[in-house]
Amino acid sequence: MFDSLMQLFRDLAGASEDNQVFSDSDLRVATAALLVHLMSIDGVIDDKENEEIRKVLQQHYALSDEETSELIDFASQCDEESVDLFKFTSVLKRELDEEGRIKIIEMMWQLVFADGEIHEFEDNLVWRVSELLGVSRRDRIRMRQHVRSQLEMDDDG
Template sequence: MFKKIQQFFNEQLTLQDSDGESQQPKVDLAAAALLIELSRADFEISTVEQQAIEQALIKTLGLAQTQLNQLIELAELENKQATSLFEFTRHINEAYSSAQKFELLKALWQVAVADGDISKYEDNLIRKIAGLIYAPHSDFIKSKLAVINR
């Protein structure tokens, strides 16, 4: 599995951080894994939530469909092996600005409302993620209202 992830990063996504190590693929994978984790929070995986994940990733990352499919596949594998959200949120904290974190929160809310209902589990998970990415509570509320009121 590690070779598959590394191959995807090397072939599809490149952005170097200050150490010369590729950073953006980790962030993309982390964001995708958080969206996937949210879709599973209410113990019901719906196709509309899966479509919302794809739309959010296409909008924010600008990936082609084949790259998107590979990223989602890898994010699902990472998500199954993860022991905590910190494994994903630390990459977000290292790379995202406040504005990007706000957009991530909006994407999370879009996935949560995709099936027409925000479960208490989804709300709680987004609240937890917002805390882990050090987003102000006001951003948590504003992002929710922005998605619900559109």
Template sequence: MLNKLTSWVKTYNEIAETPDDDSEWAATVAGLLIEAAMADGTLGDAERMAIATALEHQLSMTPDVIDEMIEKARQDYDDRVEISGITRQIRNDTDAEERAIIMEMIWMVVLADGVLHDYEAQLMRRLAGLLYIDDVASAHAANSARARLGLEA
């Protein structure tokens, strides 16, 4: 299963089918994306769309399933007091290159509204540490996300 997840993460910009048993992995990533989206206090339409797009392209999920996953991740966010459990699972199941790609996905959500709030910047620094991503890889992920979104660096 880990090889399939690795393939899924590495083909971030391509439509890839992920086996049904990867729903727990998808829920973990969705939870982390919601955490990033909520860093500025709200789940805006642009951020929600960025999460939905990532889930749709990577998991070939239907819009109804995506909406359910986002809503569940949103509810879990309200109940969560820490994010180390999510980051630990991702850190343990992926290598550095895969975590950098996930970091880029998170940057795309944070930057989806075109504004990097102080709380979002702080969260991204914290996530880089929790995911064992060095400053250079994190900056590269941020720059790649900006380029994909058509934002100036």
């Protein structure tokens, strides 16, 4: 009943789900919203972070440039409207197995390292999301070290 009523309001507003590529309950939106939040948490969004979020989302979800832009725009809007991280982490925890949740943490570390600095707010956010996703401290640190070593190998090679 409630869903039917909500659909009626969306249709009247011209925002039918048929026209919308992404939805609030989409794990891609949840992932992107966490990454958008992470990218902006230190108060500075630079070109490297913008490039990295696009690269990470395109690779992980096999998106086109246009789909990636739409996803980031929609996720940014969802992040602005959200009062907490639980909205996003609950979707991911429900939809992903342990390996998938660890991959989200890896993606977050990739974004953290994109600008060459680890801000304490970024580090804290990765820790909080890990806790909400049920990712162990050991796996969170392992992903941090993995991403760092990948970057060092890329710099050497």
